[in-house]
Amino acid sequence: MKDLKTGAKLHPAAQMYATEHADGKLSRREFLTRTTALGVSAAAAYGLIGLPAPAQAQEAKVGGKIRVAMEVKGTKDPRLADWPQIANIYRGWLEYLIQYNNDGSFEGRLLESWEANEDATQYILKVRPGITWNNGDPFTADDVVRNFARWTDGNVEGNAMASRFPGLVDPETKTLRDGAVVKVDDMTVQLNLTASDIAVVPNLADYPAAVVHSSFQDGQDPSTNPIGTGPYVPQEVSVGQRAILVRAPNHTWWGGTAPLDEIHYIDFGTDPAAMVALFSSDEVDANYESVGEFIDILDGMGLVKEELVTASTIVVRMNSTSDLYKDRAVRSAIQLAVDPKVVLELGYNNLGATGENHHMFPIHPEYPELPKQVINPAGLMPALEAAGLKDVEFEVISLDDGWEAATTAAVQAQLKDAGMKIKHTVMPGSTFWNDWQKYPFSSTTWNHRPLAVQNMSLAYTSTGSWNETGMANPEFDALMAQALAIADADKRRELAAKMGTILQEEGYIINPFSRSLYSHHKEGFAGLEHHPSFEHHHYKWSMA
């Protein structure tokens, strides 16, 4: 236990990262992501690299309301939440142990601090004192332990958290292992993992990891009995119409006073053209996301633009269960016939950066620099001919939504130019997502995750729950198991380079670009910075 001191001792790796940052090996965002994931407070992290912590906004003006255009989906048991929009509503009253901020750092919310041991197999979590639920109960270590049991329950169909903490789960019962999460005292919880896991902190910050009260029943809609620790409560949640958050009555929020009195989410559908009309007719103050050509139009209307470069991306992937894409040579030829630059321009108006067909981006701490792939459209037809697929008509499937469809169409056009017979089928979201993992060739959007290994372990290991390619490469699986035990991003980078190479060589995915994300709001509001995973941090919002 000697290297698990819960005092203010800095994690040894933090100092090392600071040196790397000084040498220019680490960007500021990467430095912050890594050190804060190790339990160093954001202020201390900024201090290590000789920067002042970003000044807390001056006392924000209290009062006012905001109307945000966002799809209002039904709230459901947080661990089942499958869209950030769902979480953005219950975020009003349910809070998180740890929060991922849009500068790449992790901030303790319900936790005051946390500390990992050197090989990331043991974490000490310190509960923030003085937090109460809005029914008056104090928030203690018991609440933390109980929520870990909820998250790790793999017997619940659709539990998005179940696969996140493999080191805490008993594989026999698919529930929390005895002794995995221990209450040390009322304010301290200790996690004992069976294997190193560096993703514990990012996972605790992800949107299904909202912390619920002991009276919450499994599977219940959290808005029916809104007991939480947060500053707001739901006044109304009408699916497809609107949701209204108002200040929780008779509740002293631990964070002080959240500035806005009311937050209205109004569902105007998903048509981006409607958003222009809504802003011009003063129906909304802010939107959820601005896309494509509408970014310029909204800029032109004098709205404030929020921009954020992320690792959100689109993957146009083949699936090995289809006879057409069984052959690695075919897959590689298809992958290399598509020029990411062209796809970025046609599919997303150049509002992002090109990708390298391995689902890792410079924003990730372990991003490896791999030799550039050579785009070779001329190689496509010989490969198809060799596989006897010259006259087969291929099909690529996508959502019918704006940029997903445009990107997929750009991929299809390039393959067509290279000589392949291929058609593009679009589907509405209601049918598309039913079989999204099974289509032979289709496009999927992937949200930003703080560490590259997080997406890669979900999507490309043979046991990954969101594996949509059918890829099962034992070498990749073994490398991933190792990588997930290495907290040091530099060492992990070597493995990441190998995994990236495997992904490129397997040829399952065309990963043309990562997106910048944008949203717009009217002047007169502050704190509405865009977040890499579309999280709305309501307490930061205020009238300017």
Place this chain on the structure above:
Amino acid sequence: MGLFVLRRLGVMLLTAIALTFVVFYLTNLPPNLEKLARTEGSVRMTDEAVQDWIVKNGHSGSIFLRYGQWLGVVPGWTYTDEKGQSRGRCFQIGQDPALAPRYCGLLQGNWGYSTFFKAPVAGSLGAKLAATGWLMLAVMLVMVPTSLLLGVLSGMREGSVTDRTLSTFSIATTATPEYVSGVILVALFATASTGISPLLASYGLIEPNKTLFLASATSAMDKITFWNFTLPVMTIALYGIGYIARMTRASMTEVMTQQYIRTARLKGVPFRSVVMKHALRNALIAPFTVIMLQFPWLLNGVVIVESLFNYKGFGWTLVQAASNNDIPLLLACSVVAVIVVLMTQLISDIGYVFLNPRIRLA
């Protein structure tokens, strides 16, 4: 008469049962249940989890028994998991299953729980029907007088310039489907950069960057104004106006050739009086049926228009229910549709008797 109405109500009941069973069967096909599981559980569930979800949430077993549960003649399903927590048809998670009734279907006045709205069907569908009711009322108020006037005017003197002009207008509007006319109207009246709004803005009649009408009727859910309600109403009304006007015209021209009209004119009755007193009542019999037939047509029209203008009424609900495979909501929607169609037919049959004394109800 009483027997006639009674018989009609009986037909309505049988139709409703037949139709709801068909809808129930279709929504309970395995792929549709899988879709439901994925929207309710999680989009990214595995196949095994989906099958598990279907069993644990009362969607397995004989389809007749499940339909019986909806009717309320078979006890509602319950499921208790390994942690002792129960869920079931007749109570919500968190309520005590022991206090819940055994039967909870239509016969007990329970329309079920909408998986999409996360609320009881009766309440949420009621509110949506009220919204559509306002839309239909506004449409009827615009459509019926306008179309009758146009029809009578053009049928009065067949072949005249008025007739040709009005006929061209009616044919054009009725030949344009709602999804086309809606888009055209939005482009013309509700866009800040095209159509007549920038023109009006440059004359200073409306504020710059504002539009004459609003392209979204969402705010009409709270407060109906000319600004937010004109376009959806006009989109539906235009289609009906042309159709009813054509029918009225046909019927009017036929009446105007009758012997008694000629007699009246030869007697020296003024033309105005001939039209108002002698022709109109006889000419309105056919349009009356057509207007009644428009109610079911309106139900059809609102599906498109409510989606287009984001007005959350019955049509929008139907679209959401279908795309989320919300079984109880779809069943309730079909019952509503059956009632609307057969009730308007009943009214039109009874109304006929009053307009045309030659017809008697058996």
